[in-house]
Amino acid sequence: MILALARASLVRQRARTLLAVVGVAISAAMLLDMVMLASGMRVSFGSLLLAQGFQIRLAPKGTLPFDTDATIPDASGIVQRLRARSDVIAVSPVLGAQLHVEHGTASVSAAALGTIAAVQGDYKLLEGELPAQDEEIAANDALLAAVGAHIGDTLRVAAGFDPQLRAYTGQRALRIVGRAHFIYLSAGERAMALPLATLQSMEGSSRTDRASLLMVRLRAGADVEAARAAIERDVRTVSAISTATAIEQVEQRLSYFRQLAFILGTVSLAVGFLLVTTLVTVSVNERLGEIAVLRAIGVRRVRIVEQILIEGSAIMLVGAFLGLGLGLVTARYLNSILAAFPGLPEAIDFFLFQPRDAWVALGLLAGCGILAGVYPAWRGASLPIAATLREEAVA
Amino acid sequence: MTAALLLIAALSVATQGIDSLPPRHSPRTVAIDERLAQDAGFRIGDTLVLAATPGGAGDTVIVSALVRRSRDPSEVAKGAYRIRVHLDALQPLVGYGDRVERFAVATRGAAGADSARRAIDEAAFGFRAYSSHEIAVESSTTFLVVSRFHRAIGVITIVASAVFLLCIMLLKVDERRRDVAALRLMGISARTIVRSVVLESALIATLGSVAGVGLGALVSAFVNWHYQRVYRTPLTFSLVTGEIVAIAVVLSLGLGLGAGWLAAQRLVRRPPLSLFGR
Numbered sequence: 001m002i003l004a005l006a007r008a009s010l011v012r013q014r015a016r017t018l019l020a021v022v023g024v025a026i027s028a029a030m031l032l033d034m035v036m037l038a039s040g041m042r043v044s045f046g047s048l049l050l051a052q053g054f055q056i057r058l059a060p061k062g063t064l065p066f067d068t069d070a071t072i073p074d075a076s077g078i079v080q081r082l083r084a085r086s087d088v089i090a091v092s093p094v095l096g097a098q099l100h101v102e103h104g105t106a107s108v109s110a111a112a113l114g115t116i117a118a119v120q121g122d123y124k125l126l127e128g129e130l131p132a133q134d135e136e137i138a139a140n141d142a143l144l145a146a147v148g149a150h151i152g153d154t155l156r157v158a159a160g161f162d163p164q165l166r167a168y169t170g171q172r173a174l175r176i177v178g179r180a181h182f183i184y185l186s187a188g189e190r191a192m193a194l195p196l197a198t199l200q201s202m203e204g205s206s207r208t209d210r211a212s213l214l215m216v217r218l219r220a221g222a223d224v225e226a227a228r229a230a231i232e233r234d235v236r237t238v239s240a241i242s243t244a245t246a247i248e249q250v251e252q253r254l255s256y257f258r259q260l261a262f263i264l265g266t267v268s269l270a271v272g273f274l275l276v277t278t279l280v281t282v283s284v285n286e287r288l289g290e291i292a293v294l295r296a297i298g299v300r301r302v303r304i305v306e307q308i309l310i311e312g313s314a315i316m317l318v319g320a321f322l323g324l325g326l327g328l329v330t331a332r333y334l335n336s337i338l339a340a341f342p343g344l345p346e347a348i349d350f351f352l353f354q355p356r357d358a359w360v361a362l363g364l365l366a367g368c369g370i371l372a373g374v375y376p377a378w379r380g381a382s383l384p385i386a387a388t389l390r391e392e393a394v395a
Numbered sequence: 396m397t398a399a400l401l402l403i404a405a406l407s408v409a410t411q412g413i414d415s416l417p418p419r420h421s422p423r424t425v426a427i428d429e430r431l432a433q434d435a436g437f438r439i440g441d442t443l444v445l446a447a448t449p450g451g452a453g454d455t456v457i458v459s460a461l462v463r464r465s466r467d468p469s470e471v472a473k474g475a476y477r478i479r480v481h482l483d484a485l486q487p488l489v490g491y492g493d494r495v496e497r498f499a500v501a502t503r504g505a506a507g508a509d510s511a512r513r514a515i516d517e518a519a520f521g522f523r524a525y526s527s528h529e530i531a532v533e534s535s536t537t538f539l540v541v542s543r544f545h546r547a548i549g550v551i552t553i554v555a556s557a558v559f560l561l562c563i564m565l566l567k568v569d570e571r572r573r574d575v576a577a578l579r580l581m582g583i584s585a586r587t588i589v590r591s592v593v594l595e596s597a598l599i600a601t602l603g604s605v606a607g608v609g610l611g612a613l614v615s616a617f618v619n620w621h622y623q624r625v626y627r628t629p630l631t632f633s634l635v636t637g638e639i640v641a642i643a644v645v646l647s648l649g650l651g652l653g654a655g656w657l658a659a660q661r662l663v664r665r666p667p668l669s670l671f672g673r
Binding site: 062 | 448449450473474475490519520521522536537540543544547548551552554555558559561562563565566569570622625661
């Protein structure tokens, strides 16, 4: 009976109920988006860093990886020392540079990563072979398209320019042996990978035996934080950054989005709560006579409370389910806007759906739905029966 | 036409260290980031040793000025400290030779800038000239993305507000259906009733938008205060301009009028007796 009465009460004012459901759906969508925004970046960035299994990154002292042009001296010596550690499986040194590919009368600039192909963790080979030999490169689609080249072609690539001699410096003929996807680069950024030694020699004496970054893969079960601290103590010229530290630093830089997510999520929840509270309260005020009659014929107070709570929860839950679908669509749209951040790796998602997020949003909305019915339920259940009947029913 | 030369390098700072560069008559001066001075406790007149690598060959310098970060959006999320060093002191320190990373060129007027740019590009090999405007656009990309994101969130908020307002107006007119029925039976026209409801909702929307503008100004001041402290920058993050106020007021008035009209239609389309519940 209680369910039937609650249903009848909602159906009686169709337009009002429909609008309330739409309002709650929009609030729920916003809430889901904000819950996704609050955790998405952390999860997405964490999985990106761990994608190739490297738990620690070494950058020049006081800097973040590739944050400045600074490089680490004595890279080969550091690699040897790290490999000697029992908890280290692999060390991947990386040198970053900007190279210029001759294309007709002009040149096309591209990011270049000098790596050791056997241990690299910066790109995935899509086609062809890894650039393991001197004067071999793997290029991404953006670069291949920009210079109109294919696997097997040879490119003339320079490390820089000499304005006085009007000539390229560090120029080499490099053969494309593979097509690659660069994990940490932004969409559309032109890039190539080549052997570390090749890039170091192209860049000249200023980059001899230097690396921009060293990535360290530890054995399964190794204590990452202890290894990080030990490496930083041992190698004075680097800052050792674990995945957790890197995530923390990125979160600190983008704390704005977490705070925005918290504020907008709270506002969405408050708006949904106010909307349902207002509607159910007005609905109860309109039915005071009906509630008094129910009480007069013996319906217990708890049943009245249940009916009103069910009304509020029903609006909230139906709106929440609609809102979850709407939220996924809007999250996709908002993510496409933020994906245009300059330099943001293509694989980073600000809005990452996880089932936990949906449950959190649903739980919060369900809780609000119940709370929204508390005041009107108390008002309905505490009516003086005789006086209300006299005022409402008899009138 | 005057030119400034710029070379940027990551340096290590130590209050004590080994000065390994050839001796000079007196130490050169540097200007350090105000944040670095605060964090490390440096003051004007302090003697520091700058090195290109931690523990590496250094150069003794004297802090002669503290500099505050400029209102540059591209700098806002960067935590790195900046030290301004004389170019001829930095080049030997970082082993850069007679090289710079960029030239800043001052010209006479906008036309002079264009012709200078063309001349430099024609003569240049290995570098390109950009106008200040191009650099400003490039370095503001991050904030343009944030601005687009805010606009999208704003649209969602407006839709939610419209639904909320419509709900409230429906409730308000439903509450008065008996009064309206009585007015209709007394001969008051449907048009007059619609006008009165629309007028009421316009008044509510106006009062709401005035309160909203006040709240917005307060929130904007808080946002600036908070993020200027978080990012330690003088950059203004939130601006309440006359144009924004006008858009907010017009939008809320439009929404109020629309919601009022829709709610009033529910009242006047029903016969007066049915509004009485008969």
